[in-house]
Amino acid sequence: MLLAGDIGGTKTVLALFDVEAGASLITRHPIIERTFPSQQYQSLEIIIEEFLRDGDYAITAGSFGVAGPVVGDRAQVTNLPWVIKADEMGERFGFGVHLLNDLEALAAAVPHLEATDLITLSEGQPVERGAIGVIAPGTGLGEGFLVWNRCRERYESYPSEGGHCAFGPTTPLQLEMLNYWLPRMGHVSYERVCSGIGIPNIYTFLRETGRYPEPDWLRDQLADATDHTPIIARAAVAKESEICSATMELFMEILGDQAGNLALTVLATGGIYLGGGIPVRILPQLQKGPFMGFFQDKGRFSEMMSRIPVHVIYNPKAALYGTAYDALALTHA
Numbered sequence: 001m002l003l004a005g006d007i008g009g010t011k012t013v014l015a016l017f018d019v020e021a022g023a024s025l026i027t028r029h030p031i032i033e034r035t036f037p038s039q040q041y042q043s044l045e046i047i048i049e050e051f052l053r054d055g056d057y058a059i060t061a062g063s064f065g066v067a068g069p070v071v072g073d074r075a076q077v078t079n080l081p082w083v084i085k086a087d088e089m090g091e092r093f094g095f096g097v098h099l100l101n102d103l104e105a106l107a108a109a110v111p112h113l114e115a116t117d118l119i120t121l122s123e124g125q126p127v128e129r130g131a132i133g134v135i136a137p138g139t140g141l142g143e144g145f146l147v148w149n150r151c152r153e154r155y156e157s158y159p160s161e162g163g164h165c166a167f168g169p170t171t172p173l174q175l176e177m178l179n180y181w182l183p184r185m186g187h188v189s190y191e192r193v194c195s196g197i198g199i200p201n202i203y204t205f206l207r208e209t210g211r212y213p214e215p216d217w218l219r220d221q222l223a224d225a226t227d228h229t230p231i232i233a234r235a236a237v238a239k240e241s242e243i244c245s246a247t248m249e250l251f252m253e254i255l256g257d258q259a260g261n262l263a264l265t266v267l268a269t270g271g272i273y274l275g276g277g278i279p280v281r282i283l284p285q286l287q288k289g290p291f292m293g294f295f296q297d298k299g300r301f302s303e304m305m306s307r308i309p310v311h312v313i314y315n316p317k318a319a320l321y322g323t324a325y326d327a328l329a330l331t332h333a
Helices: 019-027 044-052 086-093 102-112 172-185 199-208 216-223 229-237 242-266 277-281 283-288 291-296 299-305 318-332
Strands: 002-007 011-017 032-037 061-066 074-076 083-085 096-101 118-122 132-137 141-149 154-160 271-274 310-313
Touching (some): 002 044, 002 102, 002 318, 011 044, 011 318, 061 086, 061 102, 061 318, 083 086, 086 096, 096 318, 102 132, 102 141, 102 310, 102 318, 132 242, 132 277, 141 242, 154 318, 172 242, 199 229, 229 277, 242 271, 242 283, 242 291, 242 299, 277 283, 277 310, 291 299
Parallel strands (some): 002 061, 132 271, 271 310
Antiparallel strands (some): 002 011, 011 032, 074 083, 118 310, 132 141, 141 154
């Protein structure tokens, strides 16, 4: 058996997979899968013990995608007081354990995704064994990539903190937004304007500079909510508010530009994949809006950018499957 886990500050998902399923893991249901409220437990080890309590499973490897930084065999979960150490966990449970960043886990699933797991924004002309980029606007802005390992004859995933790179505006409006937030934030990263925490910052800029009126009903909803992003996104998709529509237009411009930056940085001729919770919620806007134009508008490299495939990862369990594939790779190491 393979033990796979998607570890986040809100929930932890654990699943057992049959190692004999091999590369077809993604087309099969896990033998067991459970979701745990992370904040109700003192450690990941306690959750694993509860998960395995009622069965006698021969687990050969475990892999856990962690929403937080992973350095060596040690991980710190963001928004939780958990420190996870792979070697200590392996000794406790009796099987090899590997920790990887959540975007690294999502990237690990990409080579195994099927057509039903994806929504294609641009088919492009993928290059066999070309590098692949993954960018995921959720609460924050995660990035990762895959490169082909010629010795092992497979893709290997790597994390990135590119979401924290300095935001580079490409239009006069974006430049004005940067000048608005720079004295207020000091460092304006892409995550600050291109994620779940960034969308309210775009909205605030448009409102405070007087570009659009804020309807009373919208002001009341935002005042009662701790997370403004779903409200803004829903109103934009439903075309109920001009300021919300403008907010999401600007968000898609910036996301398209940064996805293009990632494609250039890793030369992602194998494709760019959009993950995270936001893209699937705004699919019609991504398909018809400014995203692809800003993705491809890279000066002398615009023609090359038009050949790079772009997909949205539609399967919400892709990161969990990625950790299962990573655990499978451990058994073959």
